Amino acid sequence: MPVFASSRTGPATGPLRPVRVGLDVGGTKVDGVAVGPGQEVLATVRRPTSTGVAGVVATAAAAVADLVADLVADPGPPGPGAVSGVGIGIPGLVDPAAGTVRNAVNLGLGPDPVDLAGLVSTALGGVPVAVENDVNASTLGAYAAFGPGTDLALLSLGTGLAAGIVVGGRLLRGSGGAAGEIGHLALDPRGLPCNCGQRGCLETVAAGSALRRDWPHGDEGRSAEHLFAAAAAGDPAATEVLERWSTGVALAVRTLALTCDPGRIVLAGGVAAVGEPLLRSVSDALRRQARSSVFLRGLALHERLALLPPGRPVAAIGAAAQAPAARAGRG
Amino acid sequence: MPVFASSRTGPATGPLRPVRVGLDVGGTKVDGVAVGPGQEVLATVRRPTSTGVAGVVATAAAAVADLVADLVADPGPPGPGAVSGVGIGIPGLVDPAAGTVRNAVNLGLGPDPVDLAGLVSTALGGVPVAVENDVNASTLGAYAAFGPGTDLALLSLGTGLAAGIVVGGRLLRGSGGAAGEIGHLALDPRGLPCNCGQRGCLETVAAGSALRRDWPHGDEGRSAEHLFAAAAAGDPAATEVLERWSTGVALAVRTLALTCDPGRIVLAGGVAAVGEPLLRSVSDALRRQARSSVFLRGLALHERLALLPPGRPVAAIGAAAQAPAARAGRG
Structure with a gap:
């Protein structure tokens, strides 16, 4: 996929059929996809993100316009006729029912809820828009990438730590918006202070x-890349830091396994750019932990680990899966 | 409900309609219920448990016979015509797909899987039988008792610690039979050794x-009753033990909340006989933990806690819900 460009990946078709668009809005860039009725990716786009409310809305609308322009011979303003719905995955505290987001610090969105669904819908002339937490969007995209049938958790290892969980083909949302928020499971009263107020x-x-x-x-x-390279080169300090950190990640994996017991656990987030060495390091930590326990060995947790397929805009595809269907009287 | 007796709780009806039976097989007693097509409890029974494979099978068959005898004017051997299916909740390692149980120590069942579904079905002349883990059976019974619509976890505080989880109206089984096994989440490498081999x-x-x-x-x-009474009377040693233990239970509650986020968390198991004081003690521990954290306070976990309705054979009712439907050509 090119950087900051759009590209048509599907075959050229005759009359334009309505497509769904998924956007993965990050702090530096937006990835977008247009998907057809069979979930096939018809076009992709990548754009730099402008921050602040107006910047985020304009970036999202421009990404949709790019995708529509890429799909039609005669580009015009995108409207309900071209795009049946847009799904947006975005960091921060998202209320999917209200279509709002707040506390997306890297995007310049503060503590007041921003009606992102409404604002982007208006900018697109009324196309229905849904908003989803970025980890949940990635989780849905991962579920689609690995194929249905196996419950899946995606463990996002970035600035924060959180999981998205799919059970029986559906995203686990929970009763209080806390499903998958294992990063704020406080385990050590003598541990370091966390942003959430606990230790x-x-x-x-x-x-x-x-x-x-x-x-x-x-x-x-x-x-992460520096640490893994230094540990691979035999640096004892790096080896110690890596083992300690991997043991923590393995605890997160065990927390998911002994609650929801997903058959596949996908390691994602900024650290996952390391690739296979991350998988090996967390697998090793899981095996170390299981050495003393027949029970834990029987769960074979290291065999459930996976990485996202490289180069695939998984979060944008997952966001597209959440795009609302066109309402009666529109499109 | 009488002890070691059967009682008809539904109205006397004319011609006998097929009922489903649920049995809660414990180390000292078996609770049984017969439920009608509208999930109404028609009759209940309580019997002492005989242990060993033959003892458990005979106890289960006798409990079904008691229920049938209680429902019909002219009692005869229970057969496919009277009972459409039986669900059995039982401790130990249960494989519901295979209908087997092993390692139910208090029942005298060892490490070899016992085909409990097959043996009880044969003893009943071919009535289809399903077997379920006792915590899961209680969880389904609790879900029925509290009414559908809210995801629920049941936290069983007995010899072991395990949770049953209902999401979207369905029991969460997991991919490796480990769903809800939070008791074996190893959190402190310097902690006490556990039967599972971890620390x-x-x-x-x-x-x-x-x-x-x-x-x-x-x-x-x-x-537990002694400890709660001593703590209530101001015994400082009891207060310390109770606070430490309640803090552990609160951690189990937070583990469920930050993974599956159920709207209701039911405290059950042997310790729950204490009743309201248990609820207060765990609520207090959750509130102590949330003092420093706006995030945790926002989840209001103490408001999600509940106890099972007293005097209701919840596990047997949950087991009945798992009773297989009569197969074609039977009943």
Whole structure:
């Protein structure tokens, strides 16, 4: 997929059929996909993100316009006729029922809920828009990528630590919006303070930010790559930091396994850019933990681990899956 | 409900309609219910349990016979015509698909799987039988008791610690039979050894057996009643043991909340005989933990806690819900 460009990936068709659009809005870039009725990806786009409410809305609308322009011979303003619905995956505290987002710090969105669904819908001339938490959007995209039938959890290892969970083909939302928020499971009263106000949260030992705190070399992804390389080269300090951090991630995996027991657990987030070495390191930690326990060995948790397929805009595809169907009288 | 007796609780009807039977097989007694097509309880029974494979099968068959005899004017051997299916809730490692159980220590069942469904079905002349883990049976019964619509977890605090989870109206089974097995979430590498081979499992700090270990006065229920009474009377040692144990139970509640996020969390198992004081003690521990965290306070976990309705054979009712439908050509 090209960087900051759009590309048509599906075959050219005759008359334009309504498509659903999924957007993955991140702090630096937006990935977008247009998908057809058979969930096939017809076009992709990547754009830099403008921040603030107006910036985010304009970026989202422009990404949709790019995709529509890419699909039609005679581009015009995208409207209900071209796009039947848009799903947006975005960090922060998202209320999918209300279509709002708040506390998306990297996007310049503060504590007041922003009606992102309404604003983007208006900018697109009335196309229905749904908003979803970015981890949940990635989880739905991962579920689609790996094929249905097996319950799945996606463990996002970035600045924060959180999981998305699919059970019986459906995203687990929970009763209080806390499903998958294992990063704020406080386990050690003598542990480090967490942003959430507690101490010793799983996030303080196993998030990408915890790795960067103990091995600071840029953002989570860079710090992780540096750490894994140093540990592979035999640096004892790096080996110690990596083992401690991987043990924390393995605890997050066990927490998911001994509650929801998903058959597949996908490691994602900024740290996952490391790729296979991450998988090996967490697998090793799970095996170390299981050495003393027939019970734990029987669960074979290391065999459930996976990484996202590289180069695939999984979060945008998952967001498209949440795009609302066109309402009667529209499109 | 009488002890070791059967009683008809529904109205006398004319011609006998097929009923489903649910049995809750415990180490000392079996509770049984017959339920009608509208899930109404038509009759109940309680019998002492005989142990060993032959004893358990004979007890189950006798409980079904008691219920049938109680429902018909002219009692005869129960057959496919009277009972359309039987569901059995039982402790130990249950494989519901195979209908087998093993490692039910209090029932004298060892490490080899016992085909309980097949043996009881044969004893009943071919009535289809399903077998379910006792915690899951209680969970389904609790879900029925509280009314559908709200995801629910039942936290069983007995010799072991385990949860049953209902999401979207369905029991969460998981991919590896480990759903709800939070008792074996090992959190403290320096903690006490657990039967499962790990150290510092949640079970070693928050099960009924952990309470009894630190305040030994008979079985879990008796020890708990003694501990709560002593703490209420101001005994500082009792207060310390109770606070530490309740903090462990609160951690189990938070583990359920930050993964599956059920709207209702039911405290059950041997310790729950204490009743309201248990609810207050765990609520207090949850509130203490949430003091420092707006995030945790927002979840209002103490408001989700509940106890099982007293005097209702919840596990047997849940087992009946799992009774197989009569197969074609039978009944």
